[in-house]
Amino acid sequence: MKVTRLDLDGTGSPTGLVTKILKVETDLAIPVKIEELAYQLDISEIGELTTDGFEGGLITDDIRSVGGILVRKGANRHRRRFTIGHELGHFLLPFHKPVKVGEFLCSREAMRLWTANEQDRYARMEVEANQFSALMLMPPPQLRTFLAGMKTPDLANALAVHEHFDVSREAAARAYAQYQGEKIAIVVLKDAKILRIYRPAGFPELSVRNGQPAPRDSGFYIAPGAAGVISPMREIGAEHWLETKWAVRAPSLYEQVAHQSGGFAMVLLWAEIDDDEDADPEESMTSRERYKDRISRSVGRY
Numbered sequence: 175m176k177v178t179r180l181d182l183d184g185t186g187s188p189t190g191l192v193t194k195i196l197k198v199e200t201d202l203a204i205p206v207k208i209e210e211l212a213y214q215l216d217i218s219e220i221g222e223l224t225t226d227g228f229e230g231g232l233i234t235d236d237i238r239s240v241g242g243i244l245v246r247k248g249a250n251r252h253r254r255r256f257t258i259g260h261e262l263g264h265f266l267l268p269f270h271k272p273v274k275v276g277e278f279l280c281s282r283e284a285m286r287l288w289t290a291n292e293q294d295r296y297a298r299m300e301v302e303a304n305q306f307s308a309l310m311l312m313p314p315p316q317l318r319t320f321l322a323g324m325k326t327p328d329l330a331n332a333l334a335v336h337e338h339f340d341v342s343r344e345a346a347a348r349a350y351a352q353y354q355g356e357k358i359a360i361v362v363l364k365d366a367k368i369l370r371i372y373r374p375a376g377f378p379e380l381s382v383r384n385g386q387p388a389p390r391d392s393g394f395y396i397a398p399g400a401a402g403v404i405s406p407m408r409e410i411g412a413e414h415w416l417e418t419k420w421a422v423r424a425p426s427l428y429e430q431v432a433h434q435s436g437g438f439a440m441v442l443l444w445a446e447i448d449d450d451e452d453a454d455p456e457e458s459m460t461s462r463e464r465y466k467d468r469i470s471r472s473v474g475r476y
């Protein structure tokens with residue numbers, strides 16, 4: 175690698191930083207060697223963190239002359255890679271100032287923050303560090319190229335992102351929902367209850383919240399298959415997952431379920447929204463024809 179911090183001078187956003195790094199590292203190998211990149215950008219040491227309740231840390235000074243990254247002892251490879259990216263983000267983003275001078279300590283919850291109140295400066299820094307890490311581990315140009323041949327939404331493709339970029343399944347699914355091109359949301363379940371929802375901008379509002387059980391009619395219950403098995407894509411009434419409004423046509427909704435080990439499962443929701451009703455080729459069809467057409471286009475059925 176040849177990028178130096180001088181190349182990044184004056185850049186204050188996660189996207190800006192990643193863009194500049196990619197501009198210099200034109201032959202960036204995938205999976206991204208995040209440790210090597212950290213050392214290349216003046217991190218002097220990557221050590222173990224043993225403080226309870228924290229996932230990562232960064233020891234540095236006010237002028238960021240040098241930095242040391244700490245990763246929770248025992249963290250698995252994907253978590254470790256994400257944490258290093260996150261702490262490197264704090265190190266490179268000039269406006270990031272820790273609560274305690276010279277020492278960032280980041281909890282697991284902090285590493286899952288993707289939105290923050292404008293007024294909450296600390297939460298905003300965590301969101302930015304997460305954005306930097308995700309963008310750096312799955313650089314958008316490389317991700318778009320990787321997804322180019324995979325037009326139809328499919329959890330198998332999200333898992334391919336996980337393998338190819340060497341990131342966790344969840345990180346991969348989140349990026350997949352953002353970059354796939356169709357309107358996709360990802361719901362993470364644990365013991366049949368909703369643990370987290372990734373809903374990119376443009377995806378309709380969900381009617382379910384964290385902590386609630388998966389909707390009664392979800393394919394989650396129909397196909398409780400073994401860990402690692404991905405169900406076919408299946409059409410489901412939008413009202414089961416989405417907020418529906420009276421007199422507003424709900425989108426067609428499809429769902430796909432992947433059960434994982436430890437009681438975890440991932441659900442992909444794919445909403446097909448008619449943006450322009452006048453241009454809808456289905457407009458002239460009867461509802462029965464429309465239904466038959468949908469079924470024939472749907473990827474699979476239980």
Ligand SMILES: [Zn+2]
Pocket residue numbers: 260264278279280281284299300303
């Ligand atoms: Zn942090």
